[in-house]
Amino acid sequence: MTYRIPLACCLGALLALVGCDGESPVERPDGCVPAARDHVTCSDGDLYWVDSCGARGELSQGCDAPCAPGATTCPDPEDPTSLYLEAEEGTVMAPFAIAADPDASKGRYVSVSGVPSTSTPQTSVTHPATLPESGDWHLWARVLAPSPDADAMYLGLDGELARVFPEVHGAYTWIAAPAPVRLEAGEHVVSVGHGEAGIRVDAFVLTLDPDRVPSTIPSASCGNGWVESPETCEGASACCDAATCTTTADCGPTVVLRHRKAFPDLWGEGAGEIRGGSGAGSVKFFITSLGDADVATAVPASGGVEAHYEGTLRGALGLAERRHIIPRVSGNVMLSSRLIVRGAERGGFTYHGHLAPEGGLATFGQGLVVQDTQDFAIRFLRARFGAHSRIGADDVVFLTRNEQVAIDHCSFAWGADETFTIGGAIGMTYVDVIAQNNLIAQSRDGHNTGSLIGWTSEGDGANGVVTWHDNVYVGVTHRTPNFAGDSGMFGRIHNNVVYDWSHRLTNVIGAARVDVSFNYYLRGARNPSVPASNYNQYQDLRGRRPYPPSLYSAGKLMPGVVDDPAADNRALWSYFGSSDPLDASLFRADPLPIDPDVGHQPSSAEDAYARHVLAREVGANRSTDAEGAPVVALDAVDEGYLAAIEAGTDAHLPESAWVNPDIPDSPAYEDANWNGIADAFEDAHGVTSADEVIVEWSFDGYRVVNEAGYDAFEIYSAWVAGDFARLLP
Template identity: 25%
Template sequence: MGILKFLATACLATLIPSASALLAFPGAEGFGRNAVGGRTGSVYHVTNLDDSGAGSFRDAVSKSNRIVVFDVGGTIKISSRIAVSKNIYIAGQTAPGNGITVYGNGMSFSNANDAIVRYIRFRMGKGGDKGKDGITIAEGSTMIFDHVSAAWGRDETFSINGAVHNVTIQNTIIGQGLETHSCGGLMQSDYGISLFRNLYIDNKTRNPKVKGMNDFQNNVIYNWGGGGAYIAGDSDGQSYANIVKNYFISGPSSSVSAFTRGNANFHGYISENYYDSNKDGTLNGSPLCTEASCYGGLDIQKSRFDYPGPGKVLSAPDALAYVLKNVGANFPARDDVDKGLVAEVQSYGKKGELISDENASSAKSLESGMTVTAATDSDGDGIPNAWEEAHGLNSHDASDAMKISSSGYVNIEVYLNSLVPSS
């Protein structure tokens, strides 16, 4: 045990930025908490819902060092995959109306170093390429995804697998991976993935499948299928994971236990995970036993791995309440798809389905119209006039958006942070 912890800690010492480094945003946690985004670059306005061309989302993320703001809300239908460049901040919280959905052939964040992604929906769908992930990361470093809604992957829905360093996924929905694969996703990296307060829902398997260095805390997993919920490695590779105060709830499709395929190579610290397996429509789960048999046979550790965890760890029941209220792209409001998924969880075993076509889903509605209601921004710097004037900035000087404030963030980041809660 001492050797295992030493190895994990020694690896961390070379990978984790200084705790004094500026957070990506207030409330950023875990391995990816110090992502820089477009702080040293420029502001790009998404002005239409087109698949490509000037003012499109695809064009916005095609070049590095940009803070991407949205002057429109609605659904962007894409015909081919979008690859995101380095040092991009996707500020979905700026979209008017009910926010932004990117619908179609999927997203690649491979080598999108220092990405910050907040309050946006990525949904692939049956029209996407067979065998492709909804969101994929195969390499790169220091990324954070916060309040993202990911659904309808053809292979995995949100997958990290490769030489990927320091990534956080927090407050995010990963759901309804399409049959026949129907996977939440791989979370496989030897260099640090944090998963905090997420909802995995209606995926047959891989909710998630974990290998390597992983911190899995305060998540909710609902209605997995016969492939299983949390899959502990199932390989010869060594894994070191914290599995702390998560809530597993069986749904109509669940036919196997919450934890499967652990072995002696998967070293897990476990604490107060809850399991409600009876599908009776009432939340009445209880703590899992602390024996290896309750965790698919993984190698249970006595001490928590020293990873950069959440500032506050909730009890599993409190985590469930938090997730149901806050998870996904919920600013300014959840859309019908996410509302439907949350309602499934609240049925506590009675509702939920594995789907092969997003149009067959009971929560299939997609927002489609374009809403142009962005507040007046005379200098086009991404900060509305009213906010600039209230905070001592010049609404006719575009250069002040990218000036460093006393907080260490550039002024537009201060504005973006003010739009949404800090946790």
């Protein structure tokens, strides 16, 4: 994994390639169209701007002492042979990542987080160093160690590493490699390895002076991604014009990615623990067939093509490797038996359904079961069972005994038990389970239910943490969702839209701690007068299971019943099977705490309705065109469901109409090296590797600052999925 910070001169340069003076630059004979101020480098002893085609431009900074070729800062005039190097401007590989800090030199540093400490040195950061003279070179590193438990790193030259520790904690300081190294003039490499998570590595100094202890950093100038304001410089942008630097506000809206997750727009408790297919040793699995057989064919690397797998959806889900699953075909997969993913070894995957060719990939005929599996994300899957499903037995999607789960922008319908359920089992703990932006539609009459979360019985009850937000239920009679468990079961059920239910909404069972808030309940054409006894309910199991529950209920809307989001929501609750109101003592005045970094902060119920029903931002609504750009469209079934909600008409489809629409055989985007990224996207953004981590991205009308360390493939997938557009301020 390699980090790179592209430094385009102004917003949109990577796509529009417009010069900073507002004029379109001239294409050169080799076909390159330059962006004027791409980066700064030393030439003839001073620092010059270099354009994106590699040509030297105007002077950036004159140096009091001549700089060395390739340097990006002027040397110390008191030590003119010394080199000053920025850690983040080298090659940065996992587990290191680049992050921002105004106290760091040029505002950025490299560090490791979320991985165990190690005493086995392995080079993960390198920076080239052109030594002007032969001699005994002393190496220093500017670091910040937060504590004695997070202060070890490996430092050296040309791959020879030694473990070093700073004496100062909580502030930047300079530490030296244990001994000077005799080196000949010419090309060498500063090497850094991971020791303990948390230490920040900012910059390096190489000097021939045995008595020099670095104490300062070079003064800031507009260049290398800096922005100069009247008082200070902030390492946050690369928006410069020919004369001055401006604030980041002039660069347009900016999305800053600060936290690593399975994908950027994942929100819920524990989202930072879900990585899916991302991580060391991950492979790409391309679905190249609509067949139902278990096919997984390993394709070795050759001729510029990366090693990968090809095969079927069943083969992709059954593979026991960390993987990104990418459909390269569009159409319906007719399942002859359940798709079953079982066992921890088959976890660690992300299904990128939105990267399928236009129209997407859908399953029909059987359900999906994921059991005893950890760490997976499923995005933009369209799965429907059919009228042959067995009443009371067949879910469309059934997940049980899993941990670290994210289900996002999926469309599920036409089962015969629950449509989409997170089933329980005795002794089960729900660890970091998130379902968001899913369209959950009707199942067979006679058992037309939505979702079960949790478990409680005479002998046991579930515990864990579940976030269930921004989903749309349409045409199911009840369980929207049900939530059961003991006092260690925490749920946040926010911003869901429910249309045309009949029996009840959410039923809380046992002693669970749950917020049911900011949901939008709309009575429908089939059930226009649902009685108050069929709203939210609580099922009292005292004497058999722990009691009481802990409920928070606020901000919900039910047009014609509760029209004021500030109204007391307790009127929407009763005991199970009756119209008796709940005891006031069962309600909390305050919601459960929400993780400020990755937790889901609910919006209003009205906003949720507008977002999901009116704007159609729900379900499997994305695929790609032949260039790899996003196509935003629901299929006819999902569009029909949402149109019925919007119009207030009957959304119920008769079982005779339960047939997936035909999906055209659309061309997949060009991906010459089979790394999962469309060639057109790579060309537009200068991507050279799917594993590359580019910090600053420019899209049409906005910027993305990738402090979290997502690689280029993950950025491409998130762009197609609409993650950044939804995250815009």
